[in-house]
Amino acid sequence: MERRHFLHSTALGAMLLKGLRLSGATDVPALLGGTPVRREKWASWPVFNQAEENGLLEVLRSGMWWRGEGKRVAEFERAYSQMMGSRYCLATANGTSALVTSLGALGVGAGDEVIVPPYTFVATVNAVLIHYALPVFVDTDVETFQMNHRKLRASVTPATKVIMPVHLGGAMSEMDEILEVASERKIPVVEDACQAHMAEWRGKKSGTLGKAGCFSFQGSKNLNAGEGGAILSNDEEFIESCYAFHNNGRARKVTSYNFSYASNGANLRMTEFQGAILLAQMRRLEAQSSSREQNARYLSQQLRKIEGITPAAEYSGSTRNAYHLYMFRYDPQGFAGLPRSIFIKALNAEGIGCGGGYSPLTEEPFLKQRLESSAYKKLYGEKRLNEVMEQNRCPDNVKVCNEAVWFTQTMLLGGRKDMDNIVDAILKIQKRADALKAQA
Numbered sequence: 206m207e208r209r210h211f212l213h214s215t216a217l218g219a220m221l222l223k224g225l226r227l228s229g230a231t232d233v234p235a236l237l238g239g240t241p242v243r244r245e246k247w248a249s250w251p252v253f254n255q256a257e258e259n260g261l262l263e264v265l266r267s268g269m270w271w272r273g274e275g276k277r278v279a280e281f282e283r284a285y286s287q288m289m290g291s292r293y294c295l296a297t298a299n300g301t302s303a304l305v306t307s308l309g310a311l312g313v314g315a316g317d318e319v320i321v322p323p324y325t326f327v328a329t330v331n332a333v334l335i336h337y338a339l340p341v342f343v344d345t346d347v348e349t350f351q352m353n354h355r356k357l358r359a360s361v362t363p364a365t366k367v368i369m370p371v372h373l374g375g376a377m378s379e380m381d382e383i384l385e386v387a388s389e390r391k392i393p394v395v396e397d398a399c400q401a402h403m404a405e406w407r408g409k410k411s412g413t414l415g416k417a418g419c420f421s422f423q424g425s426k427n428l429n430a431g432e433g434g435a436i437l438s439n440d441e442e443f444i445e446s447c448y449a450f451h452n453n454g455r456a457r458k459v460t461s462y463n464f465s466y467a468s469n470g471a472n473l474r475m476t477e478f479q480g481a482i483l484l485a486q487m488r489r490l491e492a493q494s495s496s497r498e499q500n501a502r503y504l505s506q507q508l509r510k511i512e513g514i515t516p517a518a519e520y521s522g523s524t525r526n527a528y529h530l531y532m533f534r535y536d537p538q539g540f541a542g543l544p545r546s547i548f549i550k551a552l553n554a555e556g557i558g559c560g561g562g563y564s565p566l567t568e569e570p571f572l573k574q575r576l577e578s579s580a581y582k583k584l585y586g587e588k589r590l591n592e593v594m595e596q597n598r599c600p601d602n603v604k605v606c607n608e609a610v611w612f613t614q615t616m617l618l619g620g621r622k623d624m625d626n627i628v629d630a631i632l633k634i635q636k637r638a639d640a641l642k643a644q645a
């Protein structure tokens with residue numbers, strides 16, 4: 206219904222108009238025509254200055270644009286492994302190729318199972334499917350949004366080739382139990398740390414706890430090169446296998462005119478331009494990470510006081526959260542039954558950009574199609590596929606998908622006033638939840 210028509214034709218509209226006159230427009234939800242809590246822009250993103258410009262121009266003018274000729278990618282690999290406390294680093298074209306390369310170097314293929322969480326970006330699962338391996342999902346821990354480590358042990362089978370936790374939103378998965386199960390069964394852990402630059406578990410950086418840690422430097426990430434990725438590892442033999450895999454199977458020592466191959470693979474290399482941007486962007490990562498964490502901790506203190514809002518919890522072993530996302534669960538009960546979709550709309554109208562996050566990955570038609578394909582039936586047999594599809598239902602994950610609300614990391618780069626705006630907007634919506642619900 207058009208807003209003006211709505212206001213003049215309903216009892217609620219009349220009440221709102223009266224409210225407008227009585228208490229001023231600031232109390233009326235922006236979705237119902239009131240003044241938004243916030244009109245200012247959020248902290249800008251991406252951030253860059255002369256350092257990025259110089260770095261890019263140097264590469265351009267040098268004519269050495271790929272890693273085989275230049276030195277930026279190698280320099281970045283040294284700097285990133287040092288900053289993260291890992292012995293080795295291999296830069297890749299993007300985070301997906303870091304995951305694909307790690308699984309390829311570990312020999313993951315047809316007939317293997319890889320354990321993954323369902324609350325993640327689709328790339329985690331695509332990296333498994335591209336190798337014709339079987340993704341086995343362990344349900345989500347509703348409190349933390351991470352893979353439920355308590356359910357991991359029961360999902361391991363003799364076919365499990367890799368356990369791949371995701372540090373979702375920049376918060377750490379419960380690594381004590383994940384590493385314990387992995388070491389009991391001698392299964393390598395590949396951490397999908399694509400969202401978790403600088404996060405820590407008991408003082409160790411994300412991506413350095415398992416066999417490999419994979420990162421993304423795509424434009425929305427806390428460390429940004431537009432596109433980019435990296436693998437960290439302390440295992441030299443493994444990182445050399447990754448090198449060969451990401452270089453069409455050609456090992457590091459192979460020269461231009463030597464066409465011999467260590468393995469299969471693909472071209473998943475990072476360019477020198479990406480390397481140059483990353484070297485400049487990296488200098489800001491520590492300060493930006495601290496700012497995100499300080500703002501997020503303050504925001505959580507405030508939001509915990511609001512009925513119906515439950516910020517994602519962290520495990521006790523987590524010593525640093527990268528806050529790539531700020532995530533909380535929304536309960537309509539605290540908001541007069543206002544559905545999440547209207548809450549999100551109302552918050553956006555107040556100038557607080559937010560979204561509902563992932564939808565249930567295990568219910569995606571593409572996944573069902575893949576698991577029901579003749580190739581998968583031949584590889585795994587209908588009995589195992591049916592078992593896995595049953596196990597992949599993940600009801601807790603569906604709950605999280607239905608209740609989540611997200612803010613992006615860039616909203617955490619400003620000052621405390623930005624956080625207060627978020628809190629004020631939520632309180633304003635809560636106060637007028639009845640009116641918003643009636644309008645829906």
Ligand SMILES: Cc1ncc(COP(=O)(O)O)c(C=O)c1O
Nearest residue numbers: 299300301326328329399421423
């Ligand atoms: C959890 C997770 N894994 C993997 C990826 C893939 O990274 P990229 O987009 O750099 O390929 C992303 C990127 O959004 C991600 O969030």
